Amino acid sequence: MKFVGRQFKKIDSSAITSGKPIYTDDLAAADALIVKVLRSPHAHAIIEEIDVSRAEAQPGVEIVLTHKDVPKTRFTLAGQSYPEPSPYDQLILDSKVRYVGDAVAIVAAQTETQAENALKRIKVTYKKLEPVLDFETAIDHPSIIHDEEVHFNLPQHVGGQDTKRNIMASYGFSFGEDIETTLADCDVTLERAYYMQAAAQSMMETFRSYTYLDARDRLCVITSTQVPFHIKRQLARALEMSPSKIRVIKPRIGGGFGAKQTSESEIYPAIVTLKTGKPAKIVYTRKETFSSSNSRHAMRITVRIGADRSGRIRAIDLHSLSDQGAYGHHGFTTVKLTGEKSIPLYNKLEAAKFSADVVYTNKLKAGAFRGYGATQGTFALESAINELADRLEIDPVDIRQMNIVQEGETTLAFDKLIESSKLDRCIETGAKMIGWHDKPRRRVMEDGTIRATGMAITMQGSGIANIDNATAIIKLNETGDLSLFISASDNGMGTDTVLVQLAAETLKVDPDEITLIAADTDLTPYDPGSYASSGAYVTGMAVVNACNDLKNKMTEMAAAYWNVPPAEVEQKDGAIYHKDTRLPFIDLGRILSVGPSGGTLVGTGSFGHPASPPPYMAGFADINYDPKTGLVKVVDYVGVVDCGTVINPALATVQAESGVVQGIGYALYEDVQYGPTGQLFTNNFLQYKIPTRPDIAQVRIAFEESYEPSGPYGAKSIGEVVINTSAPAIQSAIHAATGRYLYHLPMKPEAILFGEK
């Protein structure tokens, strides 16, 4: 292959590395109104009175909006395909606030200072209500967070919602034999509860959106998002207007990691622009991004496993309790992945069960974060498997090799036909790279510190089975070059580049001949957006299909022009060939641009799939532990990934490195913390520690490529699977070093030294 699997720089790399103005705020008009939001100081309260007269009288203030001024249709801002599995449980502004940081009023002024001054002059009288802060006691708590009528698209027997009991979702599945009978029959059983904290996505570009009315008075929204099409649909609902009057454009995005799969900021400037007719923008502060957007779902996962003495795992039961926070974004779906993307790793099972409860609390709403529940599920299950292996005195590597799913099998849990897997090779290669069998797992160093190793495996998906579908359009221009229209919503990982590589490969043209037009609801075809690890796989396959469609049309055209059978016509090197006659694309374009038999050739292709082929990974941590301080540093991390065919080696490697490092942060330091009244403590980078350069030593990535028959040139996804192994591999290394099993994330020095409370 000429372009797939080859070294290929990002198509926008020179714009990025020369500092071009390509991000949302760089594009906003200088005279855009500055929009600010007044945030609730209370976790749970009714707004009894709100007086904005002094704010409105401030110089430069254009408009002040409260719950009295906004439409009364409830909606969700979770970026999901319609009908969204997230409940319609919010308003633009409500008379009730449900977490510290919830929106109370919107102000727009000419300058930032004026807007801030106006915020200070809004007088609100609250009636405080008892907040629900502990997710383990949320069900049937005397305080009901959503006592209004909430619309759910999912029928009650599927979602199990019961808002009067603070239950956002509740459901379960069983596979194979009866779980209780099988567990009772096992030689060894283990039951453990694991606690995974909320975590902040912490993309470097905070939320921001810019809105204006175009020449036909349509609302244009330029916004830092992963889901432009969902935003268009949801804005139309929330603002009670026709979608035909809305255009959403995604420019270059400064990271998302799932945070921008929820439309946090768009609605505020949008309503200001609609009411004033003026351009408006909002740029979230870092503090607002921490305290008024979304974070990973905190969870408690209870694992029960049973095995026979030889190490064959016979039964797995997982129950997940998920802290949804104030609004139900991504609640039903995230928790599902805790089971669906962990249990099917193991396939000698006779019985499997998964059940989940998702509860509302008066905290920051949870949302999507890379890994989307699989990260939490992997920590719980993999930690339990490691502990089981220790109990059975079996090497963690061996217990995996004995029990993992193999290519060609159908999994007992969740019934997945696995058409591609090199997970066994990932484990083998990773073990070799880290020297698993060449050294003891615990080594005391000369300086008294301890080196120790640990490992874990994981899986994810590639797109959402039976739901995601994307379309791509490619057009042969009169000048012989090509325009590719897609909406995969690259937010930094390089999807756009990979799609151009796939198009170049399929059409056998120089990638420079292809111009990418991306993610503009007026111009580009529907795509759910950048989430569920769908870019390279779902949109990628749509691109391949579109290019094949164009290829057929071009060969037919050329065959007709030469009056030869299409089967004798071939396409390569930016031209059409019949034997030795060559017709370059530019000549074909010219021919097509003149006369009655001409016309622009457009190829279209779509792709959706009934399965979501899992990528796999094995992760190995080598840590240095200081028994004096309890500090853990990951000195070497080996990740071996099966993402099917690697389309772009450098970008895939960076995806894996990046996931491993975010996973290290989740394992060791990142911790969203609340005070006793629901105040978020960790609202800046001093309090909320993401990994910095000195924290990260060696990260080594390798690939074991399988071939996924349904994917573009055999590819699966890579974006999310890579975050999942760090925490359980480090947990296992900490146990090897200290003899202590930790059941709470993050694993802080105090807990490592003195045990968990």
Add this chain to the structure above:
Amino acid sequence: MITLTVNGKVHQTEVDTNEVLIDTLRRLGYKSVKRGCETANCGLCTVLLDDKAILSCSLLSLRADGKHILTLEGVREEAKLLGGFLAEQGGEQCGYCTPGLMMNTIAMKRELVDPTDEEIAHYLMGNLCRCSGYVSQLRAIRQYLEV
């Protein structure tokens, strides 16, 4: 009214007493300068002031009066070189941290002789990146230091 020389171009501009340099620079059109925090933790806003790397979010514009400032827009040759290495490694992911990182790396190259990986990590510690996991950027920076 203050006078700033930005990338060799002289600007005379009115600033508020509490205005910080990043806002003045962005207003003057130097949009490569990015903001990622309010607590001087992220390094995205790094520019060179009289050849020293500074956080432009933490300097009052009044204090920059009469000074020479370099932003990424003004270092074409070095940006091309370093940017090329970053792109080869895929270390410019979302790219939002890239201008600040590049400016600080350029300052580091002028200041440190033959730094070790640890010295590089410490020098650039204040430049957060959430996308890359840092190691690809280190590979690129190593290549850049060697030319």
